[in-house]
Structures are given as structure tokens and as C-alpha cells.
Amino acid sequence: MISPVIIDMANYFYYSRNMVDFDTARYADIFAALGSQARLAIMQLLFAAYPEGMTVGEIQKKLKIPSSTLSHHLEKLRVEGLVNCTKQKQFLRYSANTKTIEDLLSFLDRGKVRSDRATTPFRSTSDRFHLKGFEKFTQKAIAAIDIARDESRRLGHSYVGTEQILVGLMGEGSSFAFQLLTCLGVNLENVKQEEEKIIGRGKGLTPVDVPFSLEAKQVLQIAVEESQQLSVEYVGTEHLLLGLLKERTQAPAQRVAIRILQNLGVDLVSLEQQLRQALA
Numbered sequence: 430m431i432s433p434v435i436i437d438m439a440n441y442f443y444y445s446r447n448m449v450d451f452d453t454a455r456y457a458d459i460f461a462a463l464g465s466q467a468r469l470a471i472m473q474l475l476f477a478a479y480p481e482g483m484t485v486g487e488i489q490k491k492l493k494i495p496s497s498t499l500s501h502h503l504e505k506l507r508v509e510g511l512v513n514c515t516k517q518k519q520f521l522r523y524s525a526n527t528k529t530i531e532d533l534l535s536f537l538d539r540g541k542v543r544s545d546r547a548t549t550p551f552r553s554t555s556d557r558f559h560l561k562g563f564e565k566f567t568q569k570a571i572a573a574i575d576i577a578r579d580e581s582r583r584l585g586h587s588y589v590g591t592e593q594i595l596v597g598l599m600g601e602g603s604s605f606a607f608q609l610l611t612c613l614g615v616n617l618e619n620v621k622q623e624e625e626k627i628i629g630r631g632k633g634l635t636p637v638d639v640p641f642s643l644e645a646k647q648v649l650q651i652a653v654e655e656s657q658q659l660s661v662e663y664v665g666t667e668h669l670l671l672g673l674l675k676e677r678t679q680a681p682a683q684r685v686a687i688r689i690l691q692n693l694g695v696d697l698v699s700l701e702q703q704l705r706q707a708l709a
Contacts, residue, residue, distance in 0.1 A: 456536050459529065462509040467494060468502050475512060475525040480582050482513075482524030527582065528575060565656065567665045569604040573597035578639045584624075585631035588642045591673055591686035592624045598666055598673075606666035609704060613695050623689040644684070648672035659708055667708060674701045 463469060470492055475482060483491075489499050503523055506512045510529040515522050566574075574589075577597035581589050598606045599617040641649070651672035656664045673686045674697060690697060 456533060459509050459533055462505050462511060468506060471502060472525065475523060479525050480585055482522050484520045484522050528579060565662065565664045567663050569601055570664055570666050570669055573601045573666055573669060576600040581639045587631060589639050589645050590642045591644050591648055592628060592689060594645055594648055594669060595673060595686040595689060596620055596624060598669060604666035606670040615693055619693055620689055623692050627685055627688060651675050667704060670704060
């Protein structure tokens with residue numbers, strides 16, 4: 430069986446060679462998706478309603494667009510990653526995907542995007558948080574952090590906590606940490622359920638550039654330190670998971686990710702032992 434770490438590294442080198450052409454084509458498609466008065470009007474509405482978003486019926490009422498035409502526009506925006514879609518009972522709710530817009534602006538400004546950060550120094554956009562070693566994060570680890578930020582926006586919180594990092598690890602869907610947790614019966618849906626039970630929903634005042642909580646910063650710092658102690662030249666999802674597991678030494682009120690794993694019946698000591706054995 431090929432090691433997930435080797436797969437991560439293979440992906441790293443593949444994307445290093447092909448990222449420029451991929452990015453240009455991707456953002457050309459995004460511009461094309463926005464090349465319509467109706468779609469621009471939809472995006473304006475969804476940004477005004479961010480982060481709650483709007484149902485299809487609410488958008489239709491505002492813009493007076495026929496339902497079949499509106500569905501076509503929304504699907505095009507969804508495919509290009511400009512909007513997110515969730516189902517609430519019998520309704521579909523759409524919200525603006527601010528990460529795609531941030532990446533588009535970054536591409537126009539510097540020619541660099543989030544997906545390129547595995548091949549160039551990773552720089553947090555937040556002035557509140559700078560971490561030596563971030564430039565060594567693998568593409569999958571960066572993806573997990575981006576998903577964590579999106580999760581904070583979904584719940585309307587003004588920070589990225591350890592619970593969102595755990596959601597990010599599960600939401601990434603293919604990494605070393607994801608596979609290990611999945612084998613223990615953890616999945617994205619039950620993690621999100623426990624997360625919302627513990628922290629609830631915020632007031633929807635999430636900044637575009639979501640800062641990290643003190644506990645989340647500590648997890649990231651521990652991840653960097655763990656990779657150094659293991660004498661590897663990258664920081665992967667496995668190191669982020671180690672950072673979360675070390676968080677169990679914190680006060681109960683501060684260790685939300687740990688509480689989620691405990692509520693899901695995970696033996697934390699055994700999990701850390703399995704993880705360290707796999708990395709040895």
C-alpha cells in the first residue's frame with residue numbers, strides 16, 4: 430500500500446509543474462461565469478446577504494428572473510465555485526463563496542492563488558497571525574485550513590477555532606489525517622453536528638479574513654514543531670492532527686476539537702499512538 434504521505438508529495442510535484450496553466454484556465458472560466466448581467470446581479474444580492482445567503486425564491490422575487498433561467502445561472506456560478514449551495518428542508522439556499530473571490534483578486538494582483546501556496550511561501554492574509562514554518566505546509570494541509578475558515582463563515586463566527594480545524598481535516602477528504610479518523614468512525618457530518626452542539630451559531634459577523642483563536646494558533650505552532658521533531662521538510666495534515674491531540678492538555682472549555690472527538694467515542698491516547706507509529 431502506498432503511503433498517504435508519498436501520495437501527498439507526488440501531488441505536490443505534479444501541481445508544481447502544471448499550476449500556471451491550470452490557474453489561468455480556471456480564472457478565465459470564472460470570468461466567463463460572471464460575464465452576464467443577471468449573474469452579476471445575483472452575486473451582488475448574495476454578497477449583500479452574506480453569510481446567511483438567500484433561497485432561490487428570495488432571489489427570484491428580487492430579480493424577477495424566470496425559475497428555469499435562474500436555476501441555470503445559479504448552477505453555472507456553483508460549478509465555478511462562486512456560490513455555495515445548501516439544502517434546508519425543501520429549499521435550496523445559496524451564499525457567496527468569498528474564498529473564490531479572494532483567490533481571484535489575489536490572482537489578478539500577484540499571479541498567486543491559494544492552491545499555489547504549496548509551491549511558494551504560504552502567507553496568512555491576516556496581520557493578526559504570522560507563523561514561522563507556514564511555508565512548509567502541504568497542499569492538503571492548506572486546503573484543510575481554508576475549509577476551516579469557510580466553516581467559521583458558515584456558522585457566523587468571528588474566529589477559526591480548533592473545532593474548525595478538525596472540520597477542515599475531515600472536509601479535505603483524502604489526507605492522511607482524514608483516513609486515520611475515518612477508520613475510527615469519524616466523519617464530516619458527525620463532527621459538524623457535535624461542533625454546532627457545543628459552540629452553536631454566531632451572530633454572522635464573520636470577517637472576510639477570519640483570524641485564528643489563541644488555541645488554534647497553538648495547534649498550528651505545535652504542528653510545525655512536530656514536523657521539525659520528526660525531521661521532515663513539510664507540515665502535513667498528520668502534524669495538524671498531532672497539534673489537535675496535544676490540545677487535550679488545555680482547560681476543558683478551550684479544547685472544543687478534543688471534546689468533539691471524545692463525544693464521538695475516540696480513544697485519544699490510542700489515536701495518538703497509532704499516528705506516531707505510522708509516522709515513525
